[in-house]
Amino acid sequence: MIDGEEKFHIARRKSKHRSQKYRVAWEYDRTFAWWIAPDPDNSYKARCKICNKSITAEKQVLDKHAICKRHLKNWALKSESETLTLLKTYYLEIENVLC
Numbered sequence: 001m002i003d004g005e006e007k008f009h010i011a012r013r014k015s016k017h018r019s020q021k022y023r024v025a026w027e028y029d030r031t032f033a034w035w036i037a038p039d040p041d042n043s044y045k046a047r048c049k050i051c052n053k054s055i056t057a058e059k060q061v062l063d064k065h066a067i068c069k070r071h072l073k074n075w076a077l078k079s080e081s082e083t084l085t086l087l088k089t090y091y092l093e094i095e096n097v098l099c
């Protein structure tokens with residue numbers, strides 16, 4: 001039997017996940033620097049300058065976006081700079097993640 005108080009505690013445990021706000025520090029992170037921007041409409045979102053889309057401003061979500069197939073494809077299409085080739089190779093070696 002679950003009484004009221006116990007239910008309350010379970011509900012609290014479930015809602016432990018907190019929304020993260022966009023962090024300017026990400027703009028200096030090697031993984032995100034070249035595509036991340038703040039979302040002007042929502043401080044809990046980040047924008048991908050390459051895919052032109054909003055992403056939840058959470059490290060895990062951003063990490064996943066950085067190696068997702070669509071993102072890498074968009075990047076490859078947009079980027080013709082040879083200086084990025086090495087970095088590009090590095091990313092393409094990572095097993096692509098669907099997003």
Ligand SMILES: [Zn+2]
Pocket residue numbers: 035048049050051052065070071074
């Ligand atoms: Zn992207």
